[in-house]
Amino acid sequence: MQPGSVTSLIGPNGAGKTSVFNTLSGFYAPRAGRIVFEGRDLAGVAPPRRAALGLARTFQNIALFRGMTVLDNIKLGRHCHLKTGPLGALFYTPAARREEEELRREIEERIIDFLEIDHIRKAPVASLAYGLQKRVELARALAMRPKLLLLDEPVAGMNREETEDMARFILEVRREWGVTVLMVEHDMGMVMDLSDHVVVLNFGQVIARGRPAEVQADPQVIRAYLGSGDVAALRERFRRGAAAGAVAPVA
């Protein structure tokens, strides 16, 4: 992946997209192949260590810490970069205070304002609407100071307006922070609009990769999605889907 680019990973259900994510974030160990991040082989590196190196992810099914507020959830994103020990926190030493203030400032100014979630920052996450929860998850991932952001279906189940907001956020994240983005998404309109690069998986194999337009035209991709059928018709639906930003048919 090119640093600073947006890459999409697409493919039919069960193609192994989320498995790729789980392997990247260290939940699964690869049977073959290597994961190299900034010139460093990640084999045997535990998930918390990978987070500290700059890998952040969101989940397909929202995985926020229920029972905590939005702010606490976001602050936890910074967990691996903080140093205050239990005694420092108990007596609120100057070092602990400095760290806390710095964290607060960055999260309030850069992340909460940016994602427009200022009005809900004291709310318990469980009470929020689905689209907002997705946004808080993105905020938590950003608090990790990621270099590579893994987004697992960032707009699944969202309405048009929420989808457009999310697309805007992803582009701005890349522009302002210079974060590299890898996302899994079924919304073809979004994939085609946002991506610099698209990789298509089917049954764990990469069947196509390239710029969005090239991938769209690849007959193998079309077959994977549809099994068989009228290629021209599907291509037309893809194109219309991309133009309208609507969800493309997924076999």
Added chain:
Amino acid sequence: MDGWLLFEIVLAGVGTGGLYALTGLAFVLIYKATRVVNIAIGEMLMIGAYVFFAFAAGMGLPIWLAIPAALAVSAAFGALVERTVIRPMLGESPISSFMVTVGLGSVLVGLVELVWTADQQRLPEFLPTKHIAIGEALVSPKIFHGFWIAVLLIVTVLLIFRFWRGGVALRATASDQAAAYSVGIDVPRVFSLSWMAAAAIAGVAGIVVGSIGGISSAMGVFGLSVLVVVIFGGLDSVLGALVGGIFVGIVESLTGFYAGTEYKLLATFILLVLILMVRPYGLFGTHEIERL
């Protein structure tokens, strides 16, 4: 006169209740972090008391050295148990890890009887012995001081859990392990730390309980009342453990006075049956707790 007597009995109950609350807190800590129902909590408390006994009476260390040493050994013991007995049970059914802790309790009792015999022993005196009078009510000095030790420790633990990121990390782990892992929380370390902290907290309770009533290989029975406390409050609720601890303490104290000491545990378990019938998830617990 009668009012003062009742007050005195309730105070004694609150005193013991503080220790129940403290031990309940240790239990909840383990349950929250690792979802293990630790039946051996009473035996862990016993280990803390015996290790203190070994340092203070056996090796003749001064009290101020024997207590921290005993707590350090308790914590190390907690880490050992987690690493060798609990960690391999990861992913097994809750009932399996529950049974493992039942076994652990028996092993610990056996260990204590092997090393120190089953006879009752007295811990060296270290709490003040002057009776405390509140109005006309007299409170046993050991229970009075034990209560304040429990309160102090509970407050410290609660503050750490509220304000230290490690405490927040524990709450996060309890809420969603995969998400905790992915934001950089070292989940195995949280498991380890929670067992260490719980063992040390139970150790404090053990030392205080032992200095009130002496130590023996049967003092793990204290854990039975603690079990009722946490079921009363909800297995995963810190507030529940605190309220439940005080409540069970008062119930036992009242029963002990009006019906006789031998009915104390009976009252506790009648309470347990009532809770299980009315609110099986406890007063403050999460509703979806696994059935065992």
